[in-house]
Amino acid sequence: MSGRDAGAAAPIRILLIEDSDLDAELIAAALEDAGLDCRIDRVMTREAFAAAVAEPCHDLILADYVLPTFDGLAALDHARGHCPDIPFVFVSGTLGEDVAVEALKTGATDYVVKQRLDRLPRTVLRALAEAQARSERRASAEALRSLNESLEARVAARTAELAEANAELRREIIERQRIEEALRQAQRLEAVGQLTSGIAHDFNNLLTVIAGNLEFLGRAVPDERSRRRIDTMRAAADRGARLTAQLLAFSRRQRLEPVPVRLNDTVAAMRDLLQSSIGGAVEIAMVLEPGLWPALADPTQIELIILNLAINARDAMAVGGRLTIETANAILGEPDRPEAPPAGEHVTIAISDTGSGIHPEVLKRVFEPFFTTKEVGKGSGLGLAQVYGFAKQSGGGVRIETCLGEGTTVRVFLPRAAVEPGAVVGEESEAHPPRPQGERPVVLVVDDDEAVREITVTRLSEAGYQIHEAGSGSAALRVLAEGTDIDLVVLDFAMPGMNGAEAACEIRRHRPALPVIFATGYADRTALMQVESVCEDRIVQKPFRGTELERKVAAALSERPALRLVVARSVGV
Known part of the structure; x- marks a missing residue:
């Protein structure tokens, strides 16, 4: 045991090693006379002592130095090995000074000679107090x-939490x-898109005037040389129209006619066209997924x-190389970049090359219009911008995977179609009685640009x-x-004050049977959807191409729908 409180009410438990009955009585009497409440267990042999200390239950050991079967030093050595915390005091009549010093060095707590047993109570109390102090220490x-270990554990746990x-x-x-960064990129692309759509609108108005007047001049010019010059100018105007169409594609303002499409059929049918366009030195491989969803x-x-x-x-490929076109179904989570597709089911078409790859700094800008790394005259910088605009306007997105020196893969994601290609879509029609035979139809031309309006009026007249x-x-x-x-x-469409869509809604409210056609350099599809009768047959793109304006006007007048344009057509490809 580890000591005791000297002031405790329980008796002091003493193990006494003494072969003399008289000395044992004298020791007990000395302790009793000092007022100490003691319970003494006496042993005389090595075996009895060993059994007593095997399971320590004493507060103190008192031992004679000279014993019949073993000496006190042997008892001390055994006690230090089995119960080192119990104080060990020699009480002997033959203990010389040298032996006593040696005993203390060996581990004895103290010693008392039998001739001075009056010192024994103080020695016992001091030994017990020292034992108690050692136990408390x-x-x-x-x-x-334990506290340090706990603190270290808490510090380690807190450090791990902080880490x-x-x-x-x-x-x-x-x-x-x-x-x-994605938000800045999206804002930058959106800002550029708004800018390009406005530029495209203004350019289309200019091209409408140029192309329209060139057409009128072409009819009036008699000599062949002047006709050739007019044809050259008309071709330049057509190239300008194609450029603005690419701008509108990037800004998501182009007119799309989405229908369910079998991408595998589309890709397979383009093999010959692709081979002739990119040359025979490039190998074309197609990996078309069976069971591909309609896009x-x-x-x-x-x-x-x-x-x-x-x-x-x-x-992107120096000489030759391999071009791989793949199709696949994809179920995507939330997008992490502005060009990425939204979550949901998509159909993908991927075009991969074995070229030089795209540098990370260039990759950040590849979707910006007019950004190109090609030499002057080798590229307009509108290719990937057009891909981006088409994919986003279609409800999908684009993803580019590239590695310098190994090649690039551009994946275009398109939304999965709800119906299979080939389904027939029809809408109710409500015909309006035509004009009397021989009476010319009356067309109201509305355009804030007088020069453009003059072209439209001339053509229709x-x-x-x-x-x-x-x-x-x-x-x-x-007027109405x-x-x-x-x-x-x-x-x-784009007019100050009241735009074309708002004007059409007002016209529908007062004259629901009156058909409307939009002639526009670009069209905000969301705004146009507010007008119930809007479809491909009711939009004419500026600059006018061929007889598109006259043809769509004639078609609208022949149908004369009252509230909704009725179309019965196959949406198959």
Whole structure:
């Protein structure tokens, strides 16, 4: 045991090693006379002593130095090995000074000669007090050690918590930086898109005037040389129109006619066209997934996108190389970049090359219009911008995977179509009685640009229509409010004050049977969807191409739908 409180009420338990009955009585009497409450267990042999200390239950050991079967030093040595915390005091009549010093060095707590047993009570109390102090010091040391260990564990746990919190903070900072970068990229692309759509609108108005007047001049010029010059200018105007179409594609303002499409059929049918376009030195491989879902997209635009990406891939490969076109189904989670597709089911078409790859700094800007790394005259910088605009307007997205020196893969994601290709879509029609035979239809032309309006009016006048003009949406409404008999309205979309979509809604409210056609340099699809009768047959792109304007006006007048344009057509490809 580890000592006891000297002031405790329990008796002091003493193990006495003494072979003399008289000396044992004298020792007990000395302790009793001092007022100590003691319970003494006496042993005389080595075996009895060993049994007593095997399971320590005493507070103190008193031992004679000379014993019949073993000596006190042997008893001390055995006690130190089995119960070192119990004080050991020699009480002997033959203990010399040298022997006593040796005993203390060996581990004895104290010694008392039998001739001075009056000192024994004080020696016992001092030995017990020292034992109690040692026990308390050990307990304090153990408590301190345990506290240190616990503190170290708490410090380690807290350090781990702080490290995890720091790592989580770093992850949040990185994620925030990624989101902020994606937001900046999206804002930059959106700003450039708004700018390009406005530029495209203005250029299309200019090209409408140029191309329209060139067409009129072409009819009046008699000599062949002048006709050739006019044809050259008309070709330049057509190239300008194609350039603005690419700008509109990037800014997601182009007109799309999405239908369910079998991408595998589209890709397979383009093999010969692709081979002739990129040259025989490039090997073309197609990996088309069986059971591919139908994609919802404009089939004409898909072909242009595939051809565009194939030519880009060819340009990225020095000589020869391998071009791989793959199709696949994909179920995606939330996007992490502005060009990425939204979550959901998509159909993908991937064009891969074995070219030089794209540098990370270039990769950040590849979707910006007019950004190109090609030599002057070798590229417009609108290819990937057009791909980006088409994919996003179609409800999908784009992903680029590239490795310098190994090649690039551009994946275009298109939304999965809800119905299979070939389904027939029809809408109810409500015909309006035609004009009396021989009476010319009356068309109201509304455009804020006088030069553009003059081209439209001239073309329709030459086609045999009576014309009324208005320079704004509110002016058109005033013409109608005057009771003028109008058979069809040709509306510009982008006009100050009241745009074409808003004007069309007002016209529908007052004259629901009156058909409307939009003649526009670009069209905000969301705004146009507010007008119920809007579809491909009710939109004419500026600059006018061929007889598209006259043909769509004639078709609208022949149908004369009252509220909704009715189309019965197959949406198959």
